[in-house]
Amino acid sequence: MLCLRLVYLLSGIILLFTTRLSAQDAVEVFVADMPNTTLGAAIQSNASAFLTEVNAAFVGKRVLRLNERQTSSDFRASMPELWKGDRFQIGETRIIEIVSQQRDGSYVMRNIPMIFLKPDGSEHYEEGVLQFSPSGLLMEFRIGLASHRYAELLRQGKDDIDVANREYILQFVEGFRTAYNRKDANYLNTVFSDQALIIVGRVAESTGQRSAYEQQVEYLQFTKDEYITRLRSIFRANAWIEVGFKDISILRHPRYPDVYGVSLTQYYNSTLYSDVGYLFLLIDFRDRDKPMIHVRTWQPTNVTPEDQKFSLGDMEIF
Amino acid sequence: MSKFTAMRFFITILWLMVGTQVLAQGQPSVADIKLSGLYHWGEGFSTDRQQAIDLARQDLVQKMVVTITAEQNLKVVDDGNNNTSTFELRSKSLSRMQLRGLDYVVSQRRDNSFQATAFVTKREFDQSISDLRTRILTQMSQMFAAQQRGNLSSAISQAFEILVQTYFIPVPIVADSVEVQSYLRNQLDAWLRNSEVTVPSVANRSAPGHTELTLEASVRFGTESASDLLLQLNRPGYGEHPVRAGRADVFMDVEPEQPVQNIELKLMPAIPASLDAEMKDLAQEILPSRIVTVPVDFKKVISLDFSTTKLLGAGYRFTAQFSNLSVFDLQWDFGNGETSTQASPRMEIPNIGPNGQPVTLIVNRSPDLTVRKVLMADGSFRTTLVTRAEPVILPVANPVPNTIAALDQVAFSQRNHLDPLLRTRNAVAFTDQLERLRQQNVLRYGRSTDVGPIDQSYVAIVDPSDRSVRVILTPVMNGKRYELSSNEEVAPETMRDRYQGMGSIWFSFH
Numbered sequence: 001m002l003c004l005r006l007v008y009l010l011s012g013i014i015l016l017f018t019t020r021l022s023a024q025d026a027v028e029v030f031v032a033d034m035p036n037t038t039l040g041a042a043i044q045s046n047a048s049a050f051l052t053e054v055n056a057a058f059v060g061k062r063v064l065r066l067n068e069r070q071t072s073s074d075f076r077a078s079m080p081e082l083w084k085g086d087r088f089q090i091g092e093t094r095i096i097e098i099v100s101q102q103r104d105g106s107y108v109m110r111n112i113p114m115i116f117l118k119p120d121g122s123e124h125y126e127e128g129v130l131q132f133s134p135s136g137l138l139m140e141f142r143i144g145l146a147s148h149r150y151a152e153l154l155r156q157g158k159d160d161i162d163v164a165n166r167e168y169i170l171q172f173v174e175g176f177r178t179a180y181n182r183k184d185a186n187y188l189n190t191v192f193s194d195q196a197l198i199i200v201g202r203v204a205e206s207t208g209q210r211s212a213y214e215q216q217v218e219y220l221q222f223t224k225d226e227y228i229t230r231l232r233s234i235f236r237a238n239a240w241i242e243v244g245f246k247d248i249s250i251l252r253h254p255r256y257p258d259v260y261g262v263s264l265t266q267y268y269n270s271t272l273y274s275d276v277g278y279l280f281l282l283i284d285f286r287d288r289d290k291p292m293i294h295v296r297t298w299q300p301t302n303v304t305p306e307d308q309k310f311s312l313g314d315m316e317i318f
Numbered sequence: 319m320s321k322f323t324a325m326r327f328f329i330t331i332l333w334l335m336v337g338t339q340v341l342a343q344g345q346p347s348v349a350d351i352k353l354s355g356l357y358h359w360g361e362g363f364s365t366d367r368q369q370a371i372d373l374a375r376q377d378l379v380q381k382m383v384v385t386i387t388a389e390q391n392l393k394v395v396d397d398g399n400n401n402t403s404t405f406e407l408r409s410k411s412l413s414r415m416q417l418r419g420l421d422y423v424v425s426q427r428r429d430n431s432f433q434a435t436a437f438v439t440k441r442e443f444d445q446s447i448s449d450l451r452t453r454i455l456t457q458m459s460q461m462f463a464a465q466q467r468g469n470l471s472s473a474i475s476q477a478f479e480i481l482v483q484t485y486f487i488p489v490p491i492v493a494d495s496v497e498v499q500s501y502l503r504n505q506l507d508a509w510l511r512n513s514e515v516t517v518p519s520v521a522n523r524s525a526p527g528h529t530e531l532t533l534e535a536s537v538r539f540g541t542e543s544a545s546d547l548l549l550q551l552n553r554p555g556y557g558e559h560p561v562r563a564g565r566a567d568v569f570m571d572v573e574p575e576q577p578v579q580n581i582e583l584k585l586m587p588a589i590p591a592s593l594d595a596e597m598k599d600l601a602q603e604i605l606p607s608r609i610v611t612v613p614v615d616f617k618k619v620i621s622l623d624f625s626t627t628k629l630l631g632a633g634y635r636f637t638a639q640f641s642n643l644s645v646f647d648l649q650w651d652f653g654n655g656e657t658s659t660q661a662s663p664r665m666e667i668p669n670i671g672p673n674g675q676p677v678t679l680i681v682n683r684s685p686d687l688t689v690r691k692v693l694m695a696d697g698s699f700r701t702t703l704v705t706r707a708e709p710v711i712l713p714v715a716n717p718v719p720n721t722i723a724a725l726d727q728v729a730f731s732q733r734n735h736l737d738p739l740l741r742t743r744n745a746v747a748f749t750d751q752l753e754r755l756r757q758q759n760v761l762r763y764g765r766s767t768d769v770g771p772i773d774q775s776y777v778a779i780v781d782p783s784d785r786s787v788r789v790i791l792t793p794v795m796n797g798k799r800y801e802l803s804s805n806e807e808v809a810p811e812t813m814r815d816r817y818q819g820m821g822s823i824w825f826s827f828h
């Protein structure tokens with residue numbers, strides 16, 4: 001008899017847990033550094049509603065239903081495009097994060113835990129970034145860098161301007177990556193300068209040599225228009241495209257402090273083609289209101305220049 | 319399932335639930351820490367657990383400084399070297415504080431990185447600040463007590479130490495540290511103005527080919543002999559000398575151009591030994607000082623005399639004695655129609671009468687630099703006359719512009735930065751200073767190709783054998799560079815030969 005009661009009790013406990021689990025679709029977001037403010041409340045409410053909807057759409061295997069009072073029109077246009085190729089759910093039911101204000105007055109919340117489900121059924125973890133308008137409306141969703149790597153790259157900034165530039169660069173890189181995932185050629189069209197030098201390359205035949213210059217590499221040079229046209233064709237041909245970045249390093253030009261080089265490893269997977277390449281982007285902040293990307297190159301190996309900090313070993317000897 | 323197994327399973331679940339609850343009571347949850355408003359907190363992310371904790375502490379300190387000072391500059395480079403902003407200084411100061419009740423919550427994220435939250439209750443932090451405030455106020459009362467006792471040296475020393483500390487202290491600790499700074503600066507300036515600096519004597523320790531004078535200075539506050547101060551010749555490249563018991567010996571290695579001239583001396587508080595290295599660096603930057611123009615009488619330094627040695631028979635050896643290196647002409651008049659221009663002439667003077675024989679030495683053909691003695695028959699002098707009535711300008715054969723003149727050619731803003739560079743002999747410390755200035759966007763440095771054109775670029779010559787900075791060359795002016803220490807001209811095309819085997823560090827100001 002006692003055994004039966006215990007079984008009932010355990011069943012009750014299990015039922016209780018099951019009920020709680022079913023409520024995991026709901027995500028509560030708290031903005032830790034904006035207590036009791038109208039903006040903080042708006043960000044909390046809009047972020048909670050969106051992330052809860054992501055979980056519901058994931059479980060229901062359906063399209064996202066986005067509320068126009070909580071999201072901008074750009075967000076409502078771009079988010080479903082990402083959702084077509086990438087489905088994910090939120091890894092926590094309670095998210096307590098800070099937001100940081102950007103140059104343009106918008107706010108960014110990082111470290112949103114996301115679990116992606118790949119077409120083959122495997123899962124992988126990513127961290128999302130939400131960007132809000134000055135009034136708290138959801139403006140953009142990006143697949144972000146890992147929080148520790150993001151913080152590390154910002155810590156390497158030498159001064160306030162350097163840190164702000166790095167923040168911009170990392171946002172750009174995240175946006176750039178997410179644009180590929182949602183196959184958004186229009187976005188990519190906006191981030192390159194009209195005169196950008198774009199070099200696309202591939203290893204035609206490996207010689208087994210380590211040096212980049214000893215490999216059989218085909219390089220193609222495109223204008224911005226040619227590159228975007230090529231991308232549109234690639235996007236049409238592939239049902240899904242997934243791009244991942246790692247090993248990002250940001251280098252400030254030793255002589256021109258407003259010019260940065262960004263080098264990163266790019267993992268490119270798509271329905272038809274996969275490769276690993278090394279990207280180098282040259283970003284010019286000399287016009288602070290309009291940073292320009294002048295160069296995008298692809299390299300078969302990482303040729304990141306070393307830190308240019310002067311040491312006594314660098315002295316010229318008469 | 320047996321009855322026993324089911325019971326054990328149930329008890330285990332209960333124990334786990336209760337145990338978790340107990341643990342939760344021991345340490346607040348991250349949600350409580352971040353949302354209750356009772357804590358200062360900071361967060362760190364890293365793949366290394368300890369680094370995540372360290373970063374969380376650093377973030378906590380930054381946030382506390384922002385909170386309690388309302389400073390919004392969030393950039394902090396905590397590399398232990400750069401004092402680039404007051405905000406950073408305060409952050410470092412708080413970093414060193416023993417924060418009561420500091421604790422951490424660490425969790426591992428799904429990507430295996432660590433997330434650490436450092437926290438301290440606002441109440442405990444206020445107590446830590448209160449302890450610091452009490453210490454500062456005690457120091458201030460000691461400063462006022464020293465002033466009342468008439469011990470201005472001690473008051474200056476204490477005021478300066480507190481002044482340095484105010485740069486590391488968030489505003490609320492002492493009612494308003496900016497006001498305290500302003501008060502202390504005014505007080506220090508006033509006390510330094512009360513000082514009486516004189517140079518009663520000058521010692522000449524020159525050797526052939528090497529001028530070395532010591533200004534024997536006196537520093538007093540009324541009847542009090544000053545101490546714990548520094549005195550320095552106010553010219554680039556000269557060191558600071560301690561003032562002890564009202565006295566300081568100030569080194570000078572240039573020839574006085576006039577027998578009496580006004581010399582600028584810089585009086586400042588000594589850097590308190592109790593400060594740590596970082597505070598000492600800051601103390602150097604904010605050192606209050608008073609420039610005192612002191613008339614210095616170098617006439618005693620230009621010592622003129624001659625000695626006589628009686629030789630066999632009627633012979634005498636006359637030897638001119640002088641220590642000033644500007645003596646270029648000697649004229650002897652032996653009173654018998656014989657003359658000489660040698661430094662140590664031998665002369666036969668027979669039949670010296672009972673009134674003796676007048677011998678005169680005229681230096682630099684100047685009647686104001688004349689020594690006249692009356693030589694007696696036994697070789698002694700009866701009377702001595704030395705004439706130096708008026709100031710005498712000693713001509714310099716080939717005048718070269720001195721260091722100050724060369725420095726005058728460069729912009730005043732650059733001189734401020736050059737001054738500490740000129741005082742730095744260690745090449746590693748020198749590049750550290752350059753790096754600090756580069757980070758402040760003051761200059762750029764590196765190889766010759768890394769800096770501005772030759773009319774803007776300075777060159778530091780480094781001896782690789784001992785890593786010492788030998789000399790700094792000015793930018794090219796009228797086709798020449800100048801060594802800032804000696805002001806010697808250096809033609810750019812001769813640099814390779816002149817400094818063969820030496821290293822060079824080039825820098826130019828923005």
